[in-house]
Amino acid sequence: MASTMWITVIIAAIVVLFIIYIYNSLIRLRMRVNNAWSQIDVQLKRRYDLIPNLVSAVKGYMKHEKGVLEEVTKARTSLITGSMATKAKASNQITEALKSIFAVAENYPQLKANENFLQLQEELSGTESKISYARQFYNDSVMAFNEAIQVFPKNIFARLFGFEQKDFFKAEETEKKNVKVEF
Amino acid sequence: MGIYEEISGNRTKTILLISVFLGFVVVLGLIIGLVYGNQYFGLILALIVGTIYFLISYYAGSSMILSMSGAKEAAKPAYTALINTVEGLAIAAGLPKPPKVYVIDDSALNAFATGRNPEHASITVTTGMLQKLNKLELEGVLAHEMSHIKNYDIRVMMLASVLVGLTVLLSDFLLRSFLWGGKGDRKDSNQVTLILIIVGIALAVLSPLIGQLIQLSISRKREYLADASGALLTRYPKGLADALRKIKGDPDPLVDKANKATAHLFISMPFRHDHKESFMQRMFATHPPIEERIKRLEGM
Numbered sequence: 001m002a003s004t005m006w007i008t009v010i011i012a013a014i015v016v017l018f019i020i021y022i023y024n025s026l027i028r029l030r031m032r033v034n035n036a037w038s039q040i041d042v043q044l045k046r047r048y049d050l051i052p053n054l055v056s057a058v059k060g061y062m063k064h065e066k067g068v069l070e071e072v073t074k075a076r077t078s079l080i081t082g083s084m085a086t087k088a089k090a091s092n093q094i095t096e097a098l099k100s101i102f103a104v105a106e107n108y109p110q111l112k113a114n115e116n117f118l119q120l121q122e123e124l125s126g127t128e129s130k131i132s133y134a135r136q137f138y139n140d141s142v143m144a145f146n147e148a149i150q151v152f153p154k155n156i157f158a159r160l161f162g163f164e165q166k167d168f169f170k171a172e173e174t175e176k177k178n179v180k181v182e183f
Numbered sequence: 184m185g186i187y188e189e190i191s192g193n194r195t196k197t198i199l200l201i202s203v204f205l206g207f208v209v210v211l212g213l214i215i216g217l218v219y220g221n222q223y224f225g226l227i228l229a230l231i232v233g234t235i236y237f238l239i240s241y242y243a244g245s246s247m248i249l250s251m252s253g254a255k256e257a258a259k260p261a262y263t264a265l266i267n268t269v270e271g272l273a274i275a276a277g278l279p280k281p282p283k284v285y286v287i288d289d290s291a292l293n294a295f296a297t298g299r300n301p302e303h304a305s306i307t308v309t310t311g312m313l314q315k316l317n318k319l320e321l322e323g324v325l326a327h328e329m330s331h332i333k334n335y336d337i338r339v340m341m342l343a344s345v346l347v348g349l350t351v352l353l354s355d356f357l358l359r360s361f362l363w364g365g366k367g368d369r370k371d372s373n374q375v376t377l378i379l380i381i382v383g384i385a386l387a388v389l390s391p392l393i394g395q396l397i398q399l400s401i402s403r404k405r406e407y408l409a410d411a412s413g414a415l416l417t418r419y420p421k422g423l424a425d426a427l428r429k430i431k432g433d434p435d436p437l438v439d440k441a442n443k444a445t446a447h448l449f450i451s452m453p454f455r456h457d458h459k460e461s462f463m464q465r466m467f468a469t470h471p472p473i474e475e476r477i478k479r480l481e482g483m
Contacts, residue, residue, distance in 0.1 A: 032277070039274050119260055126267025133275035136418070141277075 022157050029145040033166050036138035037084075040169060043131045044079045044087060047094065050127065051076050054120050058101065061111045065104050072097045088169055091131060098124060135169045142166045193335045200342040207349060208233035214382060236352075240345040245297045245305060248344070248448070252295075254285035254307045262286065265313065268322055269306055272329045275416045282306050282332055292316070292430045295448040296328040296337055304332045315433070316426055323423030324450060326413035334412070336405050340448055350389070406471055407479060414483055424480040427451070431473045 055069050062069065075097065078090030102121060105111050112118070146165050149158035208229050216225025240247070257265055266284050273281035278301050285307040287293075292311050298304030306328045312321060331337055414420035430451050451473060 036277070043274075119263070122260075122263045122267070126263065126271070130267065130271040130274055133271040133416075137275050137277050 019157060022154055023161060026145075026148060026154065026158060026161070026163055029141070029148050030163065033138070033141045033145050036134065036141040037169075039134040040087075040131065040138055041080075043127055043134050044091060047091075047124070047127045047131065048076055048079045050120065050124055051094070054098075054101070054117075054124060057114070057117045057120055058105065058111060061108045062101075062104060065101070068097055068100050068104070072101070084167060084169060095128065098128070139168050142168055190335055193339050196339050197335075197342060200339065200346060204233070204237065204342075204346055204349065207346075214379065217378065236349065237345065240348065241299060241341065244341050244345060245299065245303070248297050249285055249305065249307065252287055252307065253289075254287050257284040257286045262313075264318075265308070265321075268318075268325055269329075272322070272326050272416055275326075276329050276333045278329075278333060282329075284308075286310055286313075290314075292433045292451075294324050294328055294450045296331045297341065297448060298332065298337045299341055300335065300338060301332050304337055306332070311433075315429060319417075319419060319422040320426035320429065322417050323413065323419065323421075324426045326416040327409050327423055327450060328413075329416060330409040330412040331405070334405070334409065336409065344448075406476065410476055410480055411483070414480060420480040420483040424477045427473050427477050427480070431477075 051072055055073060059069065072094060075090045075093040078086050079094070080087075082090075105117070105121075148154055149163045149165065209226065211233075212226035212229025213222065214225070215229060216222035259266060262284065265286075269284050270281040280302060282296070282298065282301075282304040283306075285305055287307060287309045289309045290311040291309050292315060294306070294308040294312055296304060296306045306325060308321075308324070312324065316324065331340075410420075410423060413423055417423075
């Protein structure tokens with residue numbers, strides 16, 4: 001009798017340890033996703049802070065391109081407020097708008113000789129690629145997490161503990177390539 | 184072999200290297216004990232000195248390596264693009280904080296990463312890299328170095344450097360103590376002197392060989408892995424492949440800024456490229472042949 005009891009206890013202990021292990025591994029994956037998301041937020045905020053400087057640096061030169069500048073300023077607010085989808089959309093809009101600003105800047109030799117402008121351009125394109133790297137790490141983390149909560153037997157416990165699938169940070173297919181363009 | 188296997192493999196190697204280190208210290212302690220006729224004295228002395236040596240080289244090792252190779256910390260605004268790229272790749276690799284960036288003012292094409300863990304790491308590139316590589320190629324090289332940091336290769340390499348330094352130090356110490364002791368006023372220690380001569384000569388002969396073998400065992404396979412996981416960071420293997428091709432074609436190796444103790448750190452062997460490599464050269468190379476690395480990258 002005593003030995004059956006011991007076997008039951010040992011099996012119960014193993015099951016409990018197994019569940020704890022699964023729970024912890026899921027928590028760790030979810031923390032990585034959240035951490036990856038905050039990395040994106042940091043870079044979006046950085047971009048949000050840099051844009052007014054850029055606008056004031058180019059305003060004096062680009063009298064005919066007011067529309068682009070207004071578009072950037074408008075989309076800028078959505079970078080730090082709203083849902084993930086809003087942020088992703090605003091981020092894509094700004095990428096496009098910045099590209100046209102820098103393309104237009106090619107026509108203004110004075111602007112291209114401006115040290116302040118060049119520095120801002122470098123910083124913004126650096127932030128641009130950091131956003132895409134942060135997005136890559138976020139999406140990788142989301143993929144690992146989503147996969148973990150869907151495979152057997154983790155899916156049972158994932159449902160039990162209320163883990164839900166995370167959304168990817170979506171971007172236009174072409175955007176990654178555009179980032180690599182040298183200004 | 185994936186990244187996680189590589190990291191746990193590196194943990195085993197770390198333990199192994201520290202054991203080898205401890206073994207050396209104990210042997211040295213016993214020999215010193217023989218000289219002074221008191222085993223415990225020698226052992227304790229060696230353990231204390233060994234511990235201090237270890238702590239100093241482990242914690243100050245990367246700054247010593249950096250100053251030895253003449254690296255200066257890169258600052259904005261001159262190196263904004265470089266720093267931004269490193270920070271971006273650190274985000275892609277999911278590192279807790281970006282490594283520091285250093286620059287060597289040299290026209291050669293080379294780069295290395297060092298440090299004791301991802302929180303205390305740095306990446307160094309030559310100014311030649313910044314001038315001769317385009318943005319994508321530089322990104323490939325930096326991603327390769329970032330992988331060395333993420334995989335804890337830098338810790339193993341650091342310990343290897345410490346060990347190579349120790350073997351050289353030991354053989355030197357033993358040979359010197361023999362030379363000083365040989366001047367005459369000790370008559371009772373003929374046998375001890377003989378042992379010292381033999382061990383000293385053996386160590387002096389063996390230490391470069393041991394150093395080479397350690398570097399060999401740890402740095403060839405991991406270059407392929409760092410290439411692969413670097414390509415995973417940039418999602419563009421061609422960048423690193425192009426960079427390696429440029430490095431291979433460059434006639435200007437980093438001879439004076441690198442030595443045998445730091446050779447295995449660099450992205451390509453920092454010694455003169457010989458077109459006709461002998462069998463021995465290939466046996467003792469710290470890096471796999473560049474053509475093979477390019478071929479693997481282009482097959483991805």
